[in-house]
Amino acid sequence: MSPDGSIIFTDSNTDGVFNLSPSGEAKEILRGDPKLRFADFSVHPLEPHWIVAVQEDHRGADVLNMLVAINSQTKTIHPITKGADFYSHPRFSYDGKRICWMHWNHPDMP
Numbered sequence: 001m002s003p004d005g006s007i008i009f010t011d012s013n014t015d016g017v018f019n020l021s022p023s024g025e026a027k028e029i030l031r032g033d034p035k036l037r038f039a040d041f042s043v044h045p046l047e048p049h050w051i052v053a054v055q056e057d058h059r060g061a062d063v064l065n066m067l068v069a070i071n072s073q074t075k076t077i078h079p080i081t082k083g084a085d086f087y088s089h090p091r092f093s094y095d096g097k098r099i100c101w102m103h104w105n106h107p108d109m110p
Helices: none
Strands: 007-010 017-020 026-030 036-043 050-057 064-071 076-082 086-092 099-104
Touching: 007 036, 036 086, 050 086, 064 086, 064 099
Parallel strands: none
Antiparallel strands: 007 017, 017 026, 036 050, 050 064, 064 076, 086 099
16 A cells, blocks of 8 residues: 555456555556566555566566566666566565565475
């Protein structure tokens, strides 16, 4: 949830990323791409146009999982880290200066 009460979500019909305001208005952040999937959003506590998320990229022969930052103002995606098989629970610290997450490789589990 964003500091203003907005919720960031994706849907399986469009694969887009949206911002749902407390008033009920949904605005598109990223246009959907059936080969890119996003999940597990966290909004920066002081600069809410920055969103951290898990991204699955199905454009190649193998699925590439990574942690990304989404700028909702410019509608751009910025890779943070990749290389692990799975990423989950990305979160900004309360002051917004750090990001934490979990990652692991198959067959190991956290």
